Amino acid sequence: MEFKVENYIEEGLLLLSKLVSYKTVLDTFDPKKDAPFGEENKHALKFILEYASKDGFVVANDKNYAGHIEFGEGKELLGILAHLDVVPVEGQQWKTNPFVLHIQDGKLYGRGTMDDKGPLVASYLAMKLLKDQGFLPKKRVRLIMGCDEESGSRCLQHYFKSFELPHLGFSPDADFPLIYGEKAHMTYDIKGSLGEEEIITEFSCGNRYNVVPALATMKLKVDYRKEYEAFLQKKGYQGKVLEDSYIAYGVGSHAMVPNKGMNASFILFEFLEEIHSTRLSQFFTKYLTFDPFGKKLGIDFYDEEMKELTSNVGVVEVKNGLLKIGVDCRVPRSSLEKRIKEQICKATEEYQLKPEFLSFGGFHYVDPNSFLVTTLMKVYQEVTKDTKAKPITIGGGTYAKFVDSAVAYGPMLPGREDVCHIADEYMVLEDFKQAILIYAKAIYELTK
Secondary structure, three states, X not given: OOOOHHHHHHHHHHHHHHHHHOOOEOOOOOOOOOOOOOHHHHHHHHHHHHHHHHOOOEEEEEOOOEEEEEEOOOOOEEEEEEEOOEXXXXXXXXXXXXXXXXXXXXXXXXXXXXXXXXXXXXHHHHHHHHHHOOOOOOOEEEEEEEOOHHHOOHHHHHHHHHOOOOOEEEEOOEEOOOEEXXXXXXXXXXEEEOOOOOOEEEEEEOOOOOEEOOEEEEEEOOOOHHHHHHHHHHHOOEEEEEOOEEEEEOEOEEOOOHHHOEOHHHHHHHHHHHHOOOHHHHHHHHHOOOOOOOOOOOOOOEEOOOEEXXXXXXXXXXXXXXXXXXXXXXXXXHHHXXXXXXXXXXXXXXXXXXXXXXXXXXXXXXXXXXXXXXXHHHHHHHHHOOOOOOOEEEOOOOHHHHOOOEEEOOEEOOOOOOOOOOOOOEEEHHHHHHHHHHHHHHHHHHHO
16 A cells, blocks of 8 residues: 555645635534534534535535545544634634644644645545545545534534444544543633722623633722833833723633743733732632642642643623633543532632533543554554654544544644644644555544
8 A cells, every 4th residue: 555645735735725724623612503603603513514526525414513524434433533623723823823823934824734734635645545545445534524523522522413323433623642541621610700999891801711711801990000110121021001991912822731821811800909909809819829830729730641730711791790710620530520629619609609510521532552542653653753742632622522433633732832722723734744644644644
């Protein structure tokens, strides 16, 4: 079997450029419409399905929730699970248009190039390469593409009501060499009314729970503009005062690694606690600020295999005297749910606030000695010549959790900068080429 990846690179870049041009950011979810996750997601899905159909693949569209591209025969099904939706770019300072593929210095810039349109294209080209070579897999190979991975995966929940679950598979939406375990995912809100003593009239920070927000703005009853400018200079933080708005700039990051970002809301609450302490600023500084592992809340749990719990304050809103704080936690063991909720209830009650627990689940684990893991590791090592990197566990949640025997597999190589969910997202061109080769050989080894 020949794996001539170079023959597909030009096509791959054109295909990726088209997919990046679709602004597949969730606006509103409306199950009554034929575009439940928005028109851009619908059009992107329609485009890739029509493209694959012209290439001779069997395709299916599940009411614009998700779709698939398939070839091969057999009772068993190998699933490759990728997504077309992306996180927002608002509040981020991009050097180029995030929805135009920009190639510079061997890097492919654009929203989704790494998460997850680039890996989706690499997976598709891997399938096409094998098909063009006349390979006849003994299992059906199906690239399953969803449109809501970043906001709850309602896409695949709907899809798998009508279509079968794969027997095994992988999701090209994380790291190489391989991820065999994913932490449980917990989201919750903290809500309450602000008293007359509160000086915040408006606060806006973040729009997704799974992103460390890089921009926060607030308005106050009291004029502390000079004090804020002095505070920024003293602390070395980035921000400004624009008319009556106090603005802070942080550093965006994926919620599974909040320690790699700088939450912009924390800057503003640190300032308030220093200059004009209130019940809200006291709560934030006592239990939330600059604490990516939940130590202040007493939920800093650790598991030797699944590693530490992480906690990200993704959304902070104050409007008309009402407060909402949206938090994303990645939990190393499902058995910790009760203890975590108890600690959160204890902390919020102290400050007359109330938690609303939105979701908990998604813990996923595949035996590191299984056929799937050992086969994929063998392919990775043969292609990259890297025999030192070991399979890992992560806090991120991928589509792999939908399939009992599925893992997250690439595309980010060990040592690469994690640019998912932040400004100037990119994928290294050579990594894109290598991902096509790895996925092609992986499909071949799993289905020959």
